Amino acid sequence: MVFITAVCVFFAAGITLAIIYFFFKYHRKTPDAIGVATREDARLEAAWIIVPLILAMVMFSWGAVIYVDYRHTPADTLDIYVIGKQWMWKVQQPNGVKEINELHVPVGRNIRLTLASEDVIHDFFVPAFRVKMDVIPGNNHYNTMWFRPTKPGRYHFFCSQYCGTNHALMGGWVTVMEPTDYAAWLSGSGAGDNPVATGEKLFAEKACVTCHLSNGTGRAPSLNGMYGAQVLLADGTTVTADEAYIRESILQPNAKIVAGYAPLMPPYQGQLTEEQIIALTAYIKSLQSQPVPAKGSGVAPAGRAETGPATEKR
């Protein structure tokens, strides 16, 4: 940052001063005077191509390192869901506590925000933390962003992708708290619905449970232990069962079919809110520690035999 600014100020000042100096130094002496033609110099041209190129590559590398770090979320994060809709932000803490246009986080933890939109593209922007990320509606897409707050306080956040009439009102405050205060705040905020419990209820209500039997004997694969694992698909490829995959499989199940199953599941596109999808995902994540049945799972651990003759959808 300092380097880029210094280089830019140096060049801007240099060019400006050179122009002003030449402008007065070589001001026309008599009305019919002409200038002295200067010989072109290929070495000079080469120099002012190569030197800026080197400086530019330094800037590029510096920015690239920061960006790669920003896009690579560390492992031990506190996961919070953020949903944008015209024109408000809905936040859900890990224990289910919900906030609107407010985000409470503990100091010194890596915070990961999973971003979803119910309508148009938004962008979650916290200027004080130097982070932003677009919030994009779609079937197989969650953007995530992470940051590590270092100082307790209240900080503005904004929507920075134009999203319609009240775009400018779609902002709020991040409150960074000491971990103990955060814990107290979480428990004092009235226990929100536990997202896992909500998800389990939805799993029954939406009839997911009728096919996705946990013991692997259903018409769809058991979801036990699936989250984070490799899933073998009908076309022979594997995919990591992350949040984006789960989301896509709920909304558009036919996009990726688990090997050995038929495409029977109806798409839930338009039938679930973003919050319901998040709750279902939380429930499926909670099954991660459950035992994987030997048969009837999409999970493709090394060496496990392909599931039986059942021809069903995951």
Added chain:
Amino acid sequence: MSTTPPDPERELPDTHYLNATYGAGIRSWLLTTDHKRIALLYLASVTVFFFIGGVFATLIRIHLLTPGGALVSPETYNKLFTMHGVAMIFFFLIPSIPAVLGNFLIPIMIGAKDLAFPRINLLSWYLYIIGGAFVLYSFSTGGLDTGWTFYTPLSSIYSNSAVTPAVIGIFINGFSSILTGLNFVVTIHTMRAPGMTWFRLPLFVWAHYATSLVMILGTPVVAITLLLAALERIFHLGFFNPALGGDPILFQHLFWFYSHPAVYIMVLPAMGVVSEIIPTFARKPIFGYSFIAGSSIAIAVIGFFVWAHHMFVTGESTYAALAFSFLSYLVAIPSAVKVFNWTATLYKGSISWHAPMLYALGFIGLFTIGGLTGLFLACLGLDIHIHDTYFVVAHFHYIMVGGAVMGYVGGLHFWWPKITGRLYPKGLSEFAAVVLFIGFNLTFFPQFILGYLGMPRRYHNYPPEFQVLNVLSTAGASILAVGYLLPMLYLIWSMRYGKIAGPNPWPATGLEWKTDSPPPTENFHVTPVVDWEPYDYKNRPDLGLAGSRPLAPAHGND
């Protein structure tokens, strides 16, 4: 040895393109195929759109005087900045220099009688007018509130404003741009006068050649993209709407594939103007002719491969972001080469203080700031913070207004004596150039700071801590407005009352200055033969300057 100073008794030529009989009255303009008259049709029509866009900008700046918004409702504010962008970009900046100055000058500069396809040239203007009519219809029947970028699904599903007519208007206008580009390319290839080799072409022509390539290759993409958005809006076909299986990010890729190169459509011609003005008022050959010409082509080519730098925080793949950041740094180099060469041209020149020169030097200063702040935005780590803030707004106004508009106004001042045959008031025009420069900086420099502090774009209200800088910006905008109104007034005044200019008032070396001012309909009375190198003052006794000598075979420098 030198000829007399400007003769106050000069007269306009008896017949020229403005008074030649083409037919009666208004029809002689509306049915003309003379590139010079068509250029003036464009001049009038882009000025109308500049004025409309300027009124929107004025209202925006007044509204932002107070944190809560001083003037209009949120809906109206969103329409104002959208319509400001659409009017200024598609109907002023993109056609301004190519369709006005390029149209007027390219045939004369290369010694041709007209463009290769005079009727298609007129068709281009009519397409522009029809497209413009659709857009004005959209503005006046509900307005447009999608942002000039038309991001989906906001534009294709959620907006309640008159998106469809605006998109159709821009679609039609695109063909005007494509046809103009084709006309220029064919003309430059096939209609150069004897002796006008490629490396004797004025750099203005090189710049327009590069611009034309971008127009021809880029414009169809944005036309089709906007058409898809319109189809999605009208017939609910799912191209970009995720609820219909579309991908909203796809729109951004397609849109920026044109709209980033479009920045070069705006600024390359301005660079061409500056490359003409600087050697004229320094009275010496431009430094690094072939590097400036080559850098125009390099910008046009590399400019096609940087589009996704508008999308670093959309969640695009990290590898894509790395590649596009790298390429964005590469495209900065040819621009830097131009700036260095222009500055070096001043060295040992014989520099004079005329309005066109002040605009050209102002261009270099403002374009340099605009270009250097582009390095901040191309930097991946920094862009996470400043993307979609006022930093971006300031950056592209430095390029488009500080660069393209300064170039356009400077070019108008430079060739005004050729276009009208008359001079404008010297002192007043220099004063206006200084006012424009100061007003511009006062308007837009504070916006860099606003953006860095975190004020997002397109906000109809803002937290109170941003007010001081916004007030400063609005104050600057009122000075800037004076800087635009003054030239409008005295240029119009000069058409009737200005002093007669004569063929070559500066004097300049280009072919366009060898013919009458205003030129005859056929541009030259006899086909010119070019036997001098570009921007050469030394071997041009016909310019009547001290130090010129007759063209001698095997001459050396100095």
